[in-house]
Amino acid sequence: MTDRKPIFVTQPALPRLEAFTPYLQEIWDSRILTNGGAMHQRLETALCEYLGVEYISLFCNGTQALITALQVANLSGEVITTPYSFVATAHSLLWNNLTPVFVDIDPGTLNIDPARIEAAITDKTTAILPVHCYGHPCAVQEIRKIARRHNLQVIYDAAHAFGVRDTTGSLLNHGELAVLSFHATKVFSTVEGGAIICHDETTKRRIDQLKNFGLSPDGNTVEFTGANGKLSEIHAAFGLLQLKSLDEALNNRRLIDQRYRTGLSGIPGIRCIEGAGETVANYAYFPILVGPEYPLNRDKLFAHLAAHNVHGRRYFQPLISSLPMYCGHHSSSAENLPVAHRVVEQVICLPIYPNLEHESVDFIIDLIAQAAV
Numbered sequence: 001m002t003d004r005k006p007i008f009v010t011q012p013a014l015p016r017l018e019a020f021t022p023y024l025q026e027i028w029d030s031r032i033l034t035n036g037g038a039m040h041q042r043l044e045t046a047l048c049e050y051l052g053v054e055y056i057s058l059f060c061n062g063t064q065a066l067i068t069a070l071q072v073a074n075l076s077g078e079v080i081t082t083p084y085s086f087v088a089t090a091h092s093l094l095w096n097n098l099t100p101v102f103v104d105i106d107p108g109t110l111n112i113d114p115a116r117i118e119a120a121i122t123d124k125t126t127a128i129l130p131v132h133c134y135g136h137p138c139a140v141q142e143i144r145k146i147a148r149r150h151n152l153q154v155i156y157d158a159a160h161a162f163g164v165r166d167t168t169g170s171l172l173n174h175g176e177l178a179v180l181s182f183h184a185t186k187v188f189s190t191v192e193g194g195a196i197i198c199h200d201e202t203t204k205r206r207i208d209q210l211k212n213f214g215l216s217p218d219g220n221t222v223e224f225t226g227a228n229g230k231l232s233e234i235h236a237a238f239g240l241l242q243l244k245s246l247d248e249a250l251n252n253r254r255l256i257d258q259r260y261r262t263g264l265s266g267i268p269g270i271r272c273i274e275g276a277g278e279t280v281a282n283y284a285y286f287p288i289l290v291g292p293e294y295p296l297n298r299d300k301l302f303a304h305l306a307a308h309n310v311h312g313r314r315y316f317q318p319l320i321s322s323l324p325m326y327c328g329h330h331s332s333s334a335e336n337l338p339v340a341h342r343v344v345e346q347v348i349c350l351p352i353y354p355n356l357e358h359e360s361v362d363f364i365i366d367l368i369a370q371a372a373v
């Protein structure tokens with residue numbers, strides 16, 4: 001053991017506490033704490049502009065946003081998705097009485113493999129729910145073509161993809177709907193929070209009703225079986241404040257990403273995941289794959305790092321398809337998901353966050369390099 005202070009996989013970037021006071025003062029003065037007040041409206045406007053999207057609806061968390069996105073899409077039957085994600089992706093399907101059908105991932109991007117989607121489509125399939133894993137774009141054009149051909153909707157779990165752009169603009173504009181998470185561990189945070197991006201005003205209005213119990217816009221009656229997905233004024237204010245320093249935070253992440261890539265490049269058996277066509281990345285995660293040419297297996301390297309107080313994460317182990325509520329599905333078999341099973345035994349997400357010192361990054365690179373000799 002060393003006496004270094006522990007380095008965790010992520011750490012929220014917090015603004016100075018004093019900088020939050022004027023926002024709180026404004027909320028106190030208004031006496032409006034939630035239900036779409038001024039802060040909420042300002043954050044929606046600011047995010048549309050920052051992200052380059054037309055319609056956004058804020059939520060109390062990403063999971064409730066996912067559940068509501070699937071509800072507004074009005075799906076039934078089976079939905080094709082990836083086993084290599086956070087469990088909320090598939091849970092949102094079960095909350096809508098939909099059956100997940102797992103399709104294996106592409107070994108390069110770690111996103112759903114478009115070449116395997118069509119084989120999983122049945123007459124019960126109504127949608128595809130891909131994930132831009134680690135913020136790297138899915139094969140959005142191929143997925144769109146498949147969806148068109150089979151008359152399926154596409155709803156992206158874009159929880160990792162805040163701010164990511166491709167040659168067409170915001171990655172979040174792909175799919176009928178895209179869902180963000182603003183959890184404290186994500187690139188942009190409202191402490192807890194999330195959002196749905198959609199492309200027309202009617203859908204936006206429906207989403208806003210569904211996150212408010214299904215109340216009619218005038219509040220006089222109830223039209224849908226909605227939930228409570230509202231984001232409070234205090235959370236929205238936190239987001240507005242964070243947005244001010246976001247470009248700097250993303251730049252710091254970029255420098256750390258570069259430093260890891262350079263430092264790890266010569267080490268046999270260590271593979272860094274490349275981008276997948278993003279023109280602007282967000283450096284949300286830094287996953288490495290520990291291959292057979294590396295002298296230690298993944299769990300030994302993980303323990304070696306932990307012994308030096310470096311706490312990576314084995315995201316996304318266990319695979320969603322291996323969890324008790326999913327392992328009985330016919331698409332969950334290991335034979336159907338060979339790439340996901342291999343990758344999940346090899347992955348470590350290394351620490352990355354805006355104020356991670358470069359000296360700490362070098363220390364982590366050295367630990368990985370030294371264990372290789």
Ligand SMILES: *Cc1c(COP(=O)(O)O)cnc(C)c1O
Nearest residue numbers: 061062063086088159181182183
């Ligand atoms: C974080 C995350 C979610 C859930 O978001 P919450 O805001 O924590 O509810 C969903 N999907 C993925 C891929 C995530 O990483």
